[in-house]
Amino acid sequence: MSFPLSGPRSSVPSRRRPADLLSTALRWILRFSGALAIALIVLALAGPYHGGETLSRVGEGAQVVILLDRSGSMNDTFAGRTPEGGAESKAAATKRILRDFVGRRPHDLFGVAAFSTSPILVLPLTDHRDAVRAAIDASDRAGLDYTDMARGLAMALSMFATDRADEHHVILLVSDGGAVIESHVQDLLRAEFRKFRTDLYFLFLRTAGSKGMFDQPEPxxxxxxAMPERFLNLFFQTLDIPYKPFEAENPEQVEAAIHEIDKLERHPIVYTERLPRHDLTGPAYALACLCIGLLVAAKLAETPLVPRQRSSRTAGAAKAPG
Known part of the structure; x- marks a missing residue:
């Protein structure tokens, strides 16, 4: 008996489902949403931001060092008395007026130094206005009696930024008294002033009844x-630099002098402007939550599909006798 090499083909047709483009697209969308959610969470943890660039601009300003006298007499009023009631001390009035001066000059670099028995570097040159105002606020603390103005001027000159030597340099000296500067120290200061091409403004706060820098000496x-203010003014005139003295006997005259200095010191200056950053952490988390929400919605919408025909066959096989 011979057997066929191959049996007859099955007459049962193939049950392959037709391609469902909608299901395929939905499957890829869900996969992409899952991958995107993971990527967005990792990105948000890194703290992304946009912007924050630093731009160079040209404005009007200068490098200004405010040199403040911190001798004990600055704590008195212009009348030479201890402040009482609403009276301002010379230091307090100067502080108030200088704060407004700093606020009117947005492109300047400001530094603050003080001197009494020895010079004090209060704040190096900076464009942070809050720090400059805080340094000026500290200028009305109690000072000492001795005035070493020469060392204060030397410190002010050393504060100018050497990497920006082409910009305009200004020293605003505020004091209520002069000082005797020895001849060899005068020569050193002349050389330093010429080196930095510095403008000098001397704001002399004259106490009532005291000698002024413009007074003619008695025999x-x-x-x-005897008249240190006068001889200090004469020395500044020999520095071969732009120099202008001011003499103030009340806060109003101090304010007028500062306004005039503000008008005089208007020179081209290159300054940097830092643009604010825009934080992207929130949007990244929001998009990640949106992707996760889509996955959760798809999971909740799932329905188990059981073919009806297959279920009936399974039920019939269960009822058949063994």
């Missing part, structure tokens, strides 16, 4: 020890 008073 026997034409000495640096």
């Amino acid at each position: 026997g008073e034409n000495l640096p020890q």
Whole structure:
């Protein structure tokens, strides 16, 4: 008996489902949403941001060092008395007026130094206005009696930024008294002033009844020890630099002098402007939550599909006798 090499083909047709483009597209969308949600969460944890660039601009300004006298007499009023009631001390009035001066000059670099027995570097040159105002606020603390103005001027000159030597340099000296500067120190200061091409403004806060820098000496008073303010003014005139003295006997005259200095010091200056950053952490988390929400919605919408024909066959096989 011979057997066929191959049996007859099955007459049962193939049950392959037709391609469902909608299901395929939905499957890829859900996969992409899952991958995108993971990527967005990782990105949000890295703290992304947009912007924050630094731009160079040209404005009007200068490098300004405010040199403040911190001798004990600055704590008195212009009348030479201890402040009482609403009276301002010379230091307090100067502080108030200088704060407004700093606010009117947005492109300047400001530094603050003080001197009494020895010079004090209060704040190096900076464009942070809050720090400059805080340094000026600290200028009305109690000072000492001795005034070493020469060392204060030397410190002010050393504060100018060497990497920006082409910009305009200004020293605003505020004091209520002069000082005797020895001849060899005067020569050193002349050289330093010429080196930095510095403008000098001397704001002399004159106490009522005291000698002024423009007063003519009486017989026997034409000495640096007797009229230090006058001889200090004469020394500044020999520096071969732009120099302008001011004499103020009340807060109003101090304010007028500062306004004039503000008008005079208008020079081209290159300054940097930092644009604010825009934080992208929130949008990244929001998009990640949206992708996760889509996955959760798809999971909740799932329905188990059981073919009816297959279920009936399974039920019939269960009822058949063994």
